[in-house]
Amino acid sequence: MAFLKQFFASLPKMPSHYCRAMGRHGIAFACNRESKQYLEPIIADKTMLYTLYAMECQKSEKIALSRWTLCRVFDELNLSLFTPKKDQFDTCCSHKVGNITDDIYNRHIRSKNMARNKKAMDKDRAQKIWRCTRFRA
CATH class of the missing domain: 1.10.1200 (Non-ribosomal Peptide Synthetase Peptidyl Carrier Protein; Chain A)
Known part of the structure; x- marks a missing residue:
């Protein structure tokens, strides 16, 4: 699990974006989702992310965790894929x-x-x- 978190830490990330949210009376205001981090658009989907992780495990002679575990840790770390x-x-x-x-x-x-x-x-x-x-x- 530590290697997976280290893998996520090594990936290039984009700064979080501002979202548009509606207030009680339909007035739009900006809210900052600072805890959300977006992976750079070089990674298109979670399948590609898992493939990169598996290759990194192979290089480091580690056993790759399941794709389900990767997705769970991905969500726990509050990461997201950036779509430009x-x-x-x-x-x-x-x-x-x-x-x-x-x-x-x-x-x-x-x-x-x-x-x-x-x-x-x-x-x-x-x-x-x-x-x-x-x-x-």
């Missing part, structure tokens, strides 16, 4: 909390900008009509 908004990319989220270097982030931004420029050029080219005529003698 549709318009956010994993690299951007990771850079925001300092888990990715500026160099990797800048490469990602350059690649994103190049893709957007190419898309704009393709859209522009699609608007033009080309007409080719052939004359035969």
Whole structure:
């Protein structure tokens, strides 16, 4: 059990988010869930989390606990899987909390900008009509 908790402690985490809650009269206010920690979006689901844990156990020559135990301890530690908004990319989220270097982030931004420029050029080219005529003698 100690190795499992150590495994969870080693995973990169995102800061907790603010939730929107309704007061007695329907007035929205922000409540801070500071105790909740979110794993970075590199881990998509608990199956992937268990696979990573099992690989870590194999490397350390430990016996992996069951998936049920992993999920129970995961909930006890008040952890959650982070699902980014549709318009956010994993690299951007990771850079925001300092888990990715500026160099990797800048490469990602350059690649994103190049893709957007190419898309704009393709859209522009699609608007033009080309007409080719052939004359035969």
